[in-house]
Amino acid sequence: MTAIPKRFRVAVEERADGKCEGCGRIAPLELHHRRFRSRGGKHTVSNLVALCGWGNHTGCHGKAHSADPPEGWAISQYGKYDDELVPFQAVEGLVWLTADGRRVLVGDTPF
Numbered sequence: 001m002t003a004i005p006k007r008f009r010v011a012v013e014e015r016a017d018g019k020c021e022g023c024g025r026i027a028p029l030e031l032h033h034r035r036f037r038s039r040g041g042k043h044t045v046s047n048l049v050a051l052c053g054w055g056n057h058t059g060c061h062g063k064a065h066s067a068d069p070p071e072g073w074a075i076s077q078y079g080k081y082d083d084e085l086v087p088f089q090a091v092e093g094l095v096w097l098t099a100d101g102r103r104v105l106v107g108d109t110p111f
């Protein structure tokens, strides 16, 4: 398994600004692959979110790996869309995660 390229890690951490992208809590954050690595998920800015919690067990990271994750937190391996085109339920609402590291509310145009 390859490591997340530093520039992508930095872009996601800057987007999160120290707060969990799922709940807004200021907490130690882990990068989560929305399309899991086991489902072919890539280390891209639009596929990664910074979530509170530990591993696949606690906090929002645990929720992302639960049986009933919020929208866009666990992308089906069968989805035909790019990760960039799957909205994510963020703390401020449903957003697009753009390839250039922004969260854009669905309804606003990201492109």
Ligand SMILES: [Zn+2]
Binding pocket: 020, 021, 022, 023, 024, 025, 051, 052, 053, 059, 060, 061
């Ligand atoms: Zn959280």
